[in-house]
Amino acid sequence: MRRQLFMYPGHNADDIAETVIMNILRGDIARLRRCTAITTSSDDDGIPRCKPLKYTYEKEIVMYAYFKVTKPLFLLS
Numbered sequence: 001m002r003r004q005l006f007m008y009p010g011h012n013a014d015d016i017a018e019t020v021i022m023n024i025l026r027g028d029i030a031r032l033r034r035c036t037a038i039t040t041s042s043d044d045d046g047i048p049r050c051k052p053l054k055y056t057y058e059k060e061i062v063m064y065a066y067f068k069v070t071k072p073l074f075l076l077s
Contacts, residue, residue, distance in 0.1 A: 006039075007049045014058045016051075 011019075016035060023032040034040050040049045053061065 005047055007047050008052055009049060010053055011051050012053045012056050012058050012061060016054060 019035045020032060023029075023035060039051070
């Protein structure tokens with residue numbers, strides 16, 4: 001059985017909205033289609049990317065971390 005590697009970047013809904021606006025202003029239609037997909041693959045390294053936080057706002061992520069994480073992440077090292 002072959003395992004498929006995926007990269008899971010932390011792009012949330014706010015990041016994707018910024019990227020869409022930037023691509024519209026630039027007129028880059030190819031990137032506009034690619035940045036809104038839930039999974040993408042890069043021609044550079046061939047590793048598919050999955051965006052599990054695509055529909056989650058940054059505020060929701062911060063609130064989740066505030067209520068679920070007992071220590072700040074930068075102090076966990």
